[in-house]
Amino acid sequence: MNFSVSKFSRSVALLSSILAMGALALFSPPSLADQDASPWIKTEQTSVRLIAARSSIGEAEDVKLGLQFKLKKGWKIYWRSPGDAGFPPNLNWQKSENLEKTSFGWPLPNRFEVLNLQTLGYKKEVVFPITATVKDKSQALKLRADLNYLVCDDICIPYKTNLSFDLPAGITTDTMSQNYHLISQYTAKIPGDGKAHNLSIESVETTGDFKEIEKDVRKGFISIKAKSGIPFTKPDVFIEGPELTFYGAPTVSLNHDSSVATINVPVTEEETAKIVTASLRLTLKDGARSAERTLTVTPGKSAPTLTKTLPFSLPLILGFALLGGLILNLMPCVLPVISLKILGVVSHGGAEDKTVRTSFIASSLGIIFSFLAIGGGLVALKLAGSAVGWGIQFQHPWFIVGLSVIVTLFAYNLWGMFELRLPAWISDRASRSTGQAEDHQSFSGNFATGAFATLLATPCSAPFLGTAVGFALAGGIADIFAVFFALGVGMALPFLTIATFPSLASRMPKPGTWMITVKKILGAALALTAIWLLSVLAIQLSTNAALIVGALMILMGLILMARERLPENQKRLASLGIIVVVLGAFWTPYTYTPLAGPINNSKEAYWRTFEPNAIPQLVAEGKTVFVDVTAEWCITCQVNKATVLNRGQIHKLLTSGKLIAMQGDWTRPDPKIAAYLKSFGRFGIPFNAVYGPGAPLGEALPELLTTDLVLEGLSRASNGTLIAGN
Numbered sequence: 001m002n003f004s005v006s007k008f009s010r011s012v013a014l015l016s017s018i019l020a021m022g023a024l025a026l027f028s029p030p031s032l033a034d035q036d037a038s039p040w041i042k043t044e045q046t047s048v049r050l051i052a053a054r055s056s057i058g059e060a061e062d063v064k065l066g067l068q069f070k071l072k073k074g075w076k077i078y079w080r081s082p083g084d085a086g087f088p089p090n091l092n093w094q095k096s097e098n099l100e101k102t103s104f105g106w107p108l109p110n111r112f113e114v115l116n117l118q119t120l121g122y123k124k125e126v127v128f129p130i131t132a133t134v135k136d137k138s139q140a141l142k143l144r145a146d147l148n149y150l151v152c153d154d155i156c157i158p159y160k161t162n163l164s165f166d167l168p169a170g171i172t173t174d175t176m177s178q179n180y181h182l183i184s185q186y187t188a189k190i191p192g193d194g195k196a197h198n199l200s201i202e203s204v205e206t207t208g209d210f211k212e213i214e215k216d217v218r219k220g221f222i223s224i225k226a227k228s229g230i231p232f233t234k235p236d237v238f239i240e241g242p243e244l245t246f247y248g249a250p251t252v253s254l255n256h257d258s259s260v261a262t263i264n265v266p267v268t269e270e271e272t273a274k275i276v277t278a279s280l281r282l283t284l285k286d287g288a289r290s291a292e293r294t295l296t297v298t299p300g301k302s303a304p305t306l307t308k309t310l311p312f313s314l315p316l317i318l319g320f321a322l323l324g325g326l327i328l329n330l331m332p333c334v335l336p337v338i339s340l341k342i343l344g345v346v347s348h349g350g351a352e353d354k355t356v357r358t359s360f361i362a363s364s365l366g367i368i369f370s371f372l373a374i375g376g377g378l379v380a381l382k383l384a385g386s387a388v389g390w391g392i393q394f395q396h397p398w399f400i401v402g403l404s405v406i407v408t409l410f411a412y413n414l415w416g417m418f419e420l421r422l423p424a425w426i427s428d429r430a431s432r433s434t435g436q437a438e439d440h441q442s443f444s445g446n447f448a449t450g451a452f453a454t455l456l457a458t459p460c461s462a463p464f465l466g467t468a469v470g471f472a473l474a475g476g477i478a479d480i481f482a483v484f485f486a487l488g489v490g491m492a493l494p495f496l497t498i499a500t501f502p503s504l505a506s507r508m509p510k511p512g513t514w515m516i517t518v519k520k521i522l523g524a525a526l527a528l529t530a531i532w533l534l535s536v537l538a539i540q541l542s543t544n545a546a547l548i549v550g551a552l553m554i555l556m557g558l559i560l561m562a563r564e565r566l567p568e569n570q571k572r573l574a575s576l577g578i579i580v581v582v583l584g585a586f587w588t589p590y591t592y593t594p595l596a597g598p599i600n601n602s603k604e605a606y607w608r609t610f611e612p613n614a615i616p617q618l619v620a621e622g623k624t625v626f627v628d629v630t631a632e633w634c635i636t637c638q639v640n641k642a643t644v645l646n647r648g649q650i651h652k653l654l655t656s657g658k659l660i661a662m663q664g665d666w667t668r669p670d671p672k673i674a675a676y677l678k679s680f681g682r683f684g685i686p687f688n689a690v691y692g693p694g695a696p697l698g699e700a701l702p703e704l705l706t707t708d709l710v711l712e713g714l715s716r717a718s719n720g721t722l723i724a725g726n
Helices: 005-027 180-187 314-328 332-346 353-383 397-414 424-434 443-457 465-474 477-500 514-540 543-565 568-591 612-620 635-645 648-654 671-679 707-717
Strands: 046-052 062-071 076-083 090-092 099-104 110-114 117-123 125-134 141-152 156-167 199-206 211-214 217-228 235-240 245-247 251-254 260-270 279-286 289-296 607-609 625-630 660-665 687-692 695-700
Touching: 046 141, 046 156, 062 076, 062 117, 062 141, 062 180, 076 235, 099 141, 125 141, 125 180, 199 279, 199 289, 211 671, 217 235, 217 279, 235 251, 235 260, 251 612, 260 612, 314 477, 353 443, 353 477, 397 443, 397 514, 397 543, 397 568, 443 477, 514 543, 543 568, 612 625, 612 687, 612 695, 625 635, 625 671, 625 707, 635 648, 635 707, 648 707, 660 671, 687 707, 695 707
Parallel strands: 607 660, 625 660
Antiparallel strands: 046 062, 062 125, 076 117, 076 141, 090 141, 099 125, 110 117, 141 156, 199 217, 211 217, 217 260, 235 279, 245 260, 251 260, 279 289, 625 687, 687 695
16 A cells, blocks of 8 residues: 655644644633623523623723523513513622622513514514623622523513623723624614604603593503604504503504604503503604603593584484484394284274274384383493493393293294283273274284384394484483484384374275284294394303203293193193293293303304404504404394305405404403494494504494495505405
């Protein structure tokens, strides 16, 4: 084998060089980076240490230090004001020697959102600049710090550790540390007065009144105005103070040249917190630029009451109420009511004018009285501090059960399974006064028909009705009774018209055997209404509860059929059985605990659960949001779905992913939804609203939707971009 001596010599020289370098690395003194920093303290998520800007104290009494964090991907630590969750890093210097005091600097943070929680902090790497003042610069500075911090991603982990290193006294040949520039870099990120970045915070004021959303909790908005010498790109603001006050994600609007930003921030304050006249520490951020200023909140213009926001006087609102009540007669949820009206009109074919007039006046009074009773109930609830609204009685299982019993009895009566008979003394008086012996033409019977019609109409919301009810419930007691009286008169107008012109009833077809078939058909319509009511009960309580009540209604029908075949002395026993069945139906809701939590019955995955606090952030991101507040008992809501939301161009938009579809279900009581509706001056459903860059505070749509109305609203909210791109 050939072997070159020269190659061998070069190999030996190379090996010697490597060994020499290794020995130098092994026995050489530590670098400056090791002399001016504590050892890294490492966890699975973080690495942390103390660093110094110089390798010795030098001549100054103030020493520049830094708390350096390096974080694994996805993990974050928190700013001095962490937001809705978390806590910031905290250092305890009590064990240090020759340390007079420290000043901790907070670089500009970033905003993060997790599960609709707004937090402020840092990812990847951050250095917190620290200014340490020594007691005696001729002595070494011995730093000993107990560090507590929280690191979060999908979960949060608290850590506690100890950091230490010594900084010698005196001046060395090269006192500037390799960490000097790193500390200086993050010192420059600490917000100042904004002059260096041509930024200024001009004012902060409340926008409107803070409304109580539940006991000792209020909600409203503040508006912050900021200016910039160069156009804003994506401004944000971080707010600190006072305690028990919480801030949501802001929405920003810019003027024509982006030099002025108006930032609206939702605020929730608890207990004794009062943001009005409070002192707020505001940190403005626009990319890497920042400004900080402490300002006192000034009261802005009070939010006008609904009577002022609506350009309507009380007489005009009463006119709306008349129209809303009249239109209720045409709503699909009033089908059972219409059936009763038809039978009432037909039964008067050929009757005397006096009989017709008395009958229809009685039904009108029943409608008006029921509306006044509903108004009185809402007044009582309002005075008691409870949520009020049109149709809220359908949120209570006992009401659903009671109405199911009444509807079922009416259906059985129309099917001829039993006859409603008034007590003899009432029948005799009715016969003497009207010359008729039939119970269905008595004053009491027709009054009850009107009252029942009103009950079945309450789950509907018609055009003009929402405006009128909203005006009433936002006003005083007199306003409520005046508006509900007008609603009752409006719904009773068809009856009052026939009472005024009895000849209209005389022109109807004469009573005959054909009415038996009509009664059976209308009885079936009422039976379907009862089934619908039980489906609502299944959602409010449980399917088993609805099945039990349904079985009891069938049992009641069997007892009624058997009762007609029993001898007179045994009919009382059957009547007692009916009473027991009805009591059992009313007892059922008390044996089941009402289901809790939000309802999301929609089978369509594109509907998000209703979270009003998340809307401002979505709008700030430039997204368009469509809100649908619905309920299983709201027939008008179901009509809107069938005719507009679940078909055609609107359904295509909702499922396209180009907008956020958010749905809230008010089938059961929900204070969050009640407060949301109240913020728009609405007290009933259906309710639909659109949000976007063109409508950051939301734009409410009419109760009855059409494709054109929804498209126009979405176009305005998105500034035309959504529809143009569809």
